[in-house]
Amino acid sequence: MIYLLLIYEFFKIGLFSFGGGYATIPFLYNISETYGWYSVKELTHMIAIASITPGPVGINVATYAGLKTAGVLGSIVATIAEILPSFILVIIVSKLLKKYSENFCVKSLLETLKPISCALLISVGIELLKTELFNIKALILLSVLLLLSIKSKKDTIFYMVIAGVCGALIYLFNPL
Amino acid sequence: MPLLKLFLIFVKIGAILLGGGYVILPILQNEFTEKRKIISQNDLVEYFALAQSLPGIVAANISMFIGYRLHGKSGALTAMLGVIFVPFICIILLASVLNIFLDNRIVQGIMWGVGIAVIALIMLSAGEIWKNSKRNLFFSSIFLLSLIALLIFKLSPVLVIIIFSTLGVIIKLLGRCRK
Numbered sequence: 001m002i003y004l005l006l007i008y009e010f011f012k013i014g015l016f017s018f019g020g021g022y023a024t025i026p027f028l029y030n031i032s033e034t035y036g037w038y039s040v041k042e043l044t045h046m047i048a049i050a051s052i053t054p055g056p057v058g059i060n061v062a063t064y065a066g067l068k069t070a071g072v073l074g075s076i077v078a079t080i081a082e083i084l085p086s087f088i089l090v091i092i093v094s095k096l097l098k099k100y101s102e103n104f105c106v107k108s109l110l111e112t113l114k115p116i117s118c119a120l121l122i123s124v125g126i127e128l129l130k131t132e133l134f135n136i137k138a139l140i141l142l143s144v145l146l147l148l149s150i151k152s153k154k155d156t157i158f159y160m161v162i163a164g165v166c167g168a169l170i171y172l173f174n175p176l
Numbered sequence: 177m178p179l180l181k182l183f184l185i186f187v188k189i190g191a192i193l194l195g196g197g198y199v200i201l202p203i204l205q206n207e208f209t210e211k212r213k214i215i216s217q218n219d220l221v222e223y224f225a226l227a228q229s230l231p232g233i234v235a236a237n238i239s240m241f242i243g244y245r246l247h248g249k250s251g252a253l254t255a256m257l258g259v260i261f262v263p264f265i266c267i268i269l270l271a272s273v274l275n276i277f278l279d280n281r282i283v284q285g286i287m288w289g290v291g292i293a294v295i296a297l298i299m300l301s302a303g304e305i306w307k308n309s310k311r312n313l314f315f316s317s318i319f320l321l322s323l324i325a326l327l328i329f330k331l332s333p334v335l336v337i338i339i340f341s342t343l344g345v346i347i348k349l350l351g352r353c354r355k
Binding site: 012014015016017018021022023024025026027030044045047048049050051052053054055056058059060063064067068072075079082083085086087089090091093094104105108109110111112113114115116117118119120121122123124125126128129138141142145146149157159160162163164165166167168169170171172 | 190191192193194200226227229230231232233234235236237240241244245249252253256259260262263264266267268270271274281282284285286287288289290291292293294295296297298299300301302305306308309314315316318319320322323326327332333334336337340341343344345348349352
């Protein structure tokens with residue numbers, strides 16, 4: 001039953017992804033490798049679309065992945081399943097607010113999650129680079145984007161637009 | 177504030193939320209602190225920190241915190257449904273037309289380029305965490321061990337989080353005992 005699997009996988013994402021929408025990508029990559037519901041190339045398309053539509057990227061990409069896997073009902077199931085764990089946690093935390101934020105175990109847990117999220121992001125960045133995108137043009141564009149960020153961190157949209165325009169020009173004048 | 181009103185406010189917030197979840201803080205500030213004066217700046221920042229330290233999507237988390245504050249459980253549910261309403265419809269619509277356009281060379285180019293930008297954004301978001309943490313021996317070793325577990329041993333993200341967060345807390349507890 002695909003819907004049960006979807007609920008299970010996206011509930012896990014909602015429960016275990018820390019630090020913003022892009023933190024869900026390693027899990028989505030893992031799903032694509034385990035179940036093959038969508039290819040890695042489709043995943044990059046999904047992330048791209050999720051980033052240029054309004055709304056939180058992590059939720060958009062869940063909606064899209066659910067849609068790809070099991071149609072509109074799949075997208076509803078995936079989206080709700082991903083938010084459910086934090087919905088429960090928000091209600092619990094709202095009640096216990098501040099009581100435990102100074103607790104030593106809670107503080108160490110939060111501190112440990114930082115390097116782990118960092119490693120998760122780097123690993124998925126490397127995995128994405130390893131796919132068919134890996135060529136000299138991709139590397140140049142990536143370096144340019146990263147260099148642009150050194151001077152000052154811009155809006156997400158800024159990188160998307162620059163990269164989209166560059167991509168369109170490269171494909172138009174120099175078919176790969 | 178009636179639930180319908182709360183819902184409509186979050187529908188609007190979801191619709192103008194472009195460029196990642198972090199943009200939501202200034203939007204909420206404008207809606208709830210400046211315009212309606214029902215949530216103080218301090219509370220908002222505290223909700224934001226909490227939303228970030230909980231698992232899940234930051235923008236959804238903070239919306240639910242505010243919904244809960246204003247209307248309890250049904251408020252949290254209403255805020256959550258409101259904030260994903262417009263994005264959900266956008267994704268369904270865009271996904272259904274994307275396949276038609278994917279044969280177009282320019283669209284292929286744009287998707288390729290945006291795909292590269294996504295990799296850059298993932299790297300930058302890792303860099304953000306790197307910059308905002310105390311980079312000591314503890315940080316570096318947990319970071320390197322997790323990276324090796326992921327890339328070489330191909331452990332699943334969930335397993336890596338469970339193993340290394342447990343390890344991290346144990347190390348911290350031992351460190352405190354020795355002091």
